[in-house]
Amino acid sequence: MYTLIDYSLDNELALIGLSRAPVNALGHALRLELQAAFRQASADPAIKAIVVYGHNLPFCAGADIAEFGGADFTATPGLPDLLIELAASAKPMVAAVGGLALGGGLELAMACGYRIAEPKARLGLPEITLGLIPGAGGTQRLPRLIGAEAALEAILSGQPLNAARALELGLVDRIASSAAELLGEACAFARELLQAGAPAQPACPYAAPGAALPENFFTDYTARKSGQWKGQAAPHLALEAVRIACEQPLEVGLQRESELFAEAMDSPQSKALRHLFFAEREAGKVPGIDASLPLRPIRKVAVIGAGTMGGGIAMNFANIGIPVVLLEQKREALDRGLAHIRKNYEISAKRGKLSQEQLEQRMALLFGTLEYADLADADLVIEAVFESMEVKRQVFATLDEVCKPGAILASNTSTLDVDQIAACTRRPQDVIGLHFFSPANVMRLLEVVRGKATAPDVLATALKLGKQIGKLPVVSGVCYGFIGNRMLEPYAREAHRLLLEGATPAQIDRVLTDLGLNMGVLSMYDLVGIDVGYLIRTPLRAMLAQDPSYCRLADELYALGRYGQKSGRGMYIYEGRERHDDPEVLAMAERLAAELGIQRRVISDQEIHDRCLFMLINEGIQILDEGIALRAGDIDLVWTCGYGFPTWLGGPLHYAEHLGLERVLNGIRQYREQLGAYGELWLQPAPLLERLVAAGKTRISKD
Numbered sequence: 001m002y003t004l005i006d007y008s009l010d011n012e013l014a015l016i017g018l019s020r021a022p023v024n025a026l027g028h029a030l031r032l033e034l035q036a037a038f039r040q041a042s043a044d045p046a047i048k049a050i051v052v053y054g055h056n057l058p059f060c061a062g063a064d065i066a067e068f069g070g071a072d073f074t075a076t077p078g079l080p081d082l083l084i085e086l087a088a089s090a091k092p093m094v095a096a097v098g099g100l101a102l103g104g105g106l107e108l109a110m111a112c113g114y115r116i117a118e119p120k121a122r123l124g125l126p127e128i129t130l131g132l133i134p135g136a137g138g139t140q141r142l143p144r145l146i147g148a149e150a151a152l153e154a155i156l157s158g159q160p161l162n163a164a165r166a167l168e169l170g171l172v173d174r175i176a177s178s179a180a181e182l183l184g185e186a187c188a189f190a191r192e193l194l195q196a197g198a199p200a201q202p203a204c205p206y207a208a209p210g211a212a213l214p215e216n217f218f219t220d221y222t223a224r225k226s227g228q229w230k231g232q233a234a235p236h237l238a239l240e241a242v243r244i245a246c247e248q249p250l251e252v253g254l255q256r257e258s259e260l261f262a263e264a265m266d267s268p269q270s271k272a273l274r275h276l277f278f279a280e281r282e283a284g285k286v287p288g289i290d291a292s293l294p295l296r297p298i299r300k301v302a303v304i305g306a307g308t309m310g311g312g313i314a315m316n317f318a319n320i321g322i323p324v325v326l327l328e329q330k331r332e333a334l335d336r337g338l339a340h341i342r343k344n345y346e347i348s349a350k351r352g353k354l355s356q357e358q359l360e361q362r363m364a365l366l367f368g369t370l371e372y373a374d375l376a377d378a379d380l381v382i383e384a385v386f387e388s389m390e391v392k393r394q395v396f397a398t399l400d401e402v403c404k405p406g407a408i409l410a411s412n413t414s415t416l417d418v419d420q421i422a423a424c425t426r427r428p429q430d431v432i433g434l435h436f437f438s439p440a441n442v443m444r445l446l447e448v449v450r451g452k453a454t455a456p457d458v459l460a461t462a463l464k465l466g467k468q469i470g471k472l473p474v475v476s477g478v479c480y481g482f483i484g485n486r487m488l489e490p491y492a493r494e495a496h497r498l499l500l501e502g503a504t505p506a507q508i509d510r511v512l513t514d515l516g517l518n519m520g521v522l523s524m525y526d527l528v529g530i531d532v533g534y535l536i537r538t539p540l541r542a543m544l545a546q547d548p549s550y551c552r553l554a555d556e557l558y559a560l561g562r563y564g565q566k567s568g569r570g571m572y573i574y575e576g577r578e579r580h581d582d583p584e585v586l587a588m589a590e591r592l593a594a595e596l597g598i599q600r601r602v603i604s605d606q607e608i609h610d611r612c613l614f615m616l617i618n619e620g621i622q623i624l625d626e627g628i629a630l631r632a633g634d635i636d637l638v639w640t641c642g643y644g645f646p647t648w649l650g651g652p653l654h655y656a657e658h659l660g661l662e663r664v665l666n667g668i669r670q671y672r673e674q675l676g677a678y679g680e681l682w683l684q685p686a687p688l689l690e691r692l693v694a695a696g697k698t699r700i701s702k703d
């Protein structure tokens with residue numbers, strides 16, 4: 001009778017096993033069956049208590065996100081109403097939480113009067129990461145269970161709690177001895193409740209969750225936190241819902257929560273975050289690569305270069321127990337690199353993220369060497385040396401000599417041609433780009449660059465391994481700068497040119513941070529290093545010669561040794577990390593503009609926004625058209641995950657859809673005309689953008 005529920009009886013208990021792979025998302029069909037199973041158990045006089053659990057699956061990952069915005073989401077029974085019905089059960093209900101209870105899944109567990117979790121279970125309300133608030137009682141029931149402050153922390157961070165913490169807070173009543181014992185112990189718990197004559201609805205530990213809060217708690221909380229929330233609406237809505245939980249009866253709170261949830265759901269911010277959720281799941285799917293493809297085993301990794309990048313890359317593998325050989329040219333550089341890694345681990349240990357024993361275990365997995373011969377048995381070698389084709393060629397020619405057959409040879413280049421690098425070996429099929437972002441042990445983005453000859457199993461192995469080390473791997477084809485840095489080029493070019501036309505660094509950066517970017521592009525160049533930017537432009541010089549204004553100010557700063565934060569001066573003057581406008585830079589911009597015949601004028605914030613963002617978007621669309629990126633979502637992931645583009649705008653291409661493709665195209669055309677020869681040279685609309693607009697399309701895709 002049921003297809004998504006395993007309904008069984010154990011004497012006086014009804015066991016309702018949720019059985020919708022992969023994660024028991026509470027789609028309409030499952031809600032209908034859960035309601036029917038609950039009603040069946042409630043109506044059966046032989047049944048005295050009910051246990052809800054995940055049948056050979058995690059307990060429940062919440063509402064079905066794929067239904068959002070569609071008819072199934074609102075179809076009866078809606079999740080909030082279903083949980084109100086369950087929460088009024090006349091028979092005690094025990095939720096047996098295995099694996100995870102997230103969002104609506106935790107709300108389901110909270111609608112049950114009692115909860116038991118397996119030791120590794122994670123329980124949380126991650127709705128905020130989707131631009132939502134918990135909408136099926138979470139904002140009302142959690143404060144009543146664990147108090148308003150702890151509930152706010154869980155709702156606003158979206159971070160799941162482990163079972164031990166959940167027990168401490170009173171979110172679960174018990175922890176089972178193991179996942180295998182969970183169901184049995186949940187049934188035993190239910191029987192104990194029956195024997196003790198426990199009520200179906202136990203009293204809430206915090207019946208009036210606001211009672212102990214200091215005066216003006218919510219106003220002060222908003223004042224303290226709203227800076228961190230930047231332009232995001234959901235945290236404000238969540239706070240409002242919890243405030244109501246503290247001040248109103250449950251029924252009133254549930255009603256208001258539904259309204260606030262609906263408001264969040266309709267917001268462009270939530271649509272953007274949901275787009276990224278699905279983009280992330282799509283990114284792992286690469287045409288021609290499926291789960292049946294045998295992967296190459298990676299038992300030992302080698303990293304060439306023990307600088308900041310190489311060291312950070314090595315840490316990723318030591319963190320998951322894979323031994324790493326770290327190769328340097330000189331003993332001092334090697335020692336420095338290893339000491340730096342130790343220091344990084346010590347910082348984690350101080351923060352309580354790592355025990356001293358774990359620290360030593362990880363360090364013991366790192367072997368320093370000065371000899372290429374020690375790389376002979378590595379399954380994967382990642383080169384992280386100086387960004388020069390000549391140097392990389394030498395490294396790969398040597399690797400070709402020393403590495404065993406079948407070893408994967410990877411370059412961490414951020415701009416260079418992976419096919420040319422592969423051509424220095426007799427095994428281009430084994431060569432791939434693995435572009436880590438700095439700091440490589442922290443940043444989640446990993447651009448996986450597929451060369452012309454890269455073998456499918458090499459790509460598949462890199463994608464799997466990337467996930468294992470906790471990265472978000474995104475596949476890119478070969479071109480200058482791949483997805484991220486190639487798009488950075490026109491975005492930064494406009495910012496640099498606007499300096500000559502009359503904008504100041506602070507104005508440009510402010511427009512970008514006001515939009516929600518972590519950092520303005522000019523501050524970012526100062527952080528990365530004006531010298532690094534100069535070096536990256538070097539292979540492009542012949543092409544750039546067409547435009548003498550191209551990044552001209554940055555080139556002058558380079559010539560003056562003003563490398564940015566590290567030398568205390570760049571686009572700005574620095575005192576520590578604090579930056580100030582530099583009158584010399586402003587004067588330099590005026591002088592250069594005069595020399596180049598550029599008319600200076602007042603530049604509006606709108607123009608800065610449009611020129612920087614539209615050219616970023618335009619390049620993204622071009623990359624999609626060329627097949628460098630597989631999908632628009634991949635581009636959005638690269639920029640949100642690696643370049644600080646605000647997630648609540650969904651990434652540059654989602655943002656373009658929000659603005660309207662026609663507006664973007666018209667903007668590019670308008671500035672192209674307005675800027676004369678410069679516009680003609682650089683502000684060329686991507687043909688795909690033109691085609692999409694001509695066809696009246698509102699979404700960006702290649703077909």
Ligand code: 3H9
Nearest residue numbers: 025061062063064065066079102103104126134135136281
């Ligand atoms: C909510 O509950 C609102 C309520 O408060 C109020 C409602 C009125 N729905 O990530 P994975 C799919 S909002 C639909 O690759 P993992 C996912 O798309 C929701 N599908 O595996 C993928 O499909 P595919 C609050 C979902 O092991 C597959 O499951 N809940 C959902 O790395 C495997 O996922 C959340 O925000 C879902 N809820 O991670 C939890 N969840 O194979 C969101 C997963 O076709 N989910 N899928 O690509 C997650 O955080 C992770 O997916 C999870 C598993 C930790 C569960």
